[in-house]
Amino acid sequence: MDQDEILFNCVKNNNQQALEQLFQKYYFNLCLFSKQYVESPDLAEEVVADMFLKIWQNRKTLHIKTSLKAYLFVSTKNLSINVVNKEKANTLKLQTTKETNNFSHLSTDQGLHYNEVKNQIDKIIEELPQQRKIIFKLNRIDGLKYKEIADKLGISVSTVQKQMLEAMKHVAQYESQFITCVLPFCFCFLDV
Structure with a gap:
């Protein structure tokens, strides 16, 4: 071996x-x-x-x-x-698609479900330690690359990588709960 x-x-x-x-x-x-x-x-x-x-x-x-x-x-x-x-x-x-990021076509029920899912995701992210939360949001929400995050925060790319790995492990704990919550919401967009 x-x-x-x-x-x-x-x-x-x-x-x-x-x-x-x-x-x-x-x-x-x-x-x-x-x-x-x-x-x-x-x-x-x-x-x-x-x-x-x-x-x-x-x-x-x-x-x-x-x-x-x-x-x-x-x-x-x-x-x-x-x-x-x-x-x-x-x-x-x-x-x-002309209407990117426009959810005005959602029915009331779909809009409520979207807000519920978004709130659950926000709660999961808020559980992260402060620096990890910032790094996670900069990467997954703002779309910054690891090097851009490192430069912006004055830390090494290796620190960003380690923090993202830990953040993703944390988020993965909620994977099954999240998928059952998100799947019905995703199906309403199949026709878009």
């Missing part, structure tokens, strides 16, 4: 330090690899951070049949391609 397998087994047993060791070991090369697809260093950093978050979230059920290194690179490639495709779809949607 090589060192990567040992570390991954520790991750499966809830060892966050083992995940951080893998993160430190592969982060730079995975970012360079992702950048070939997403063409933005900041976006590549987010892809890699999200990929490690997914590993953490799925650690109990994740079975890797190749080497861990190969798995990390394939996962990074797949997430990078998904990000590119999502950006293309978003651009297309913006071009074809």
Whole structure:
């Protein structure tokens, strides 16, 4: 059993330090690899951070049949391609939809449900420690890249990455509750 397998087994047993060791070991090369697809260093950093978050979230059920290194690179490639495709779809949607961010067409019930979901999300975010909450909002709500956040707050990109990883772990605790709440709301937009 090589060192990567040992570390991954520790991750499966809830060892966050083992995940951080893998993160430190592969982060730079995975970012360079992702950048070939997403063409933005900041976006590549987010892809890699999200990929490690997914590993953490799925650690109990994740079975890797190749080497861990190969798995990390394939996962990074797949997430990078998904990000590119999502950006293309978003651009297309913006071009074809005139009423972006306009919820005036919602029925009263849908509007109330939207507000309820938004309030629940706001409560989850408010539970975060102050700096983590600021970083999370700057990234996920304001759309700033990790480097932009680091520059704005006068902290390192590595601190932003660690805080985002912790914030996403916190938000993931509410995943099942959130999905059951959001799905009915999402279905009302399928025709848009």
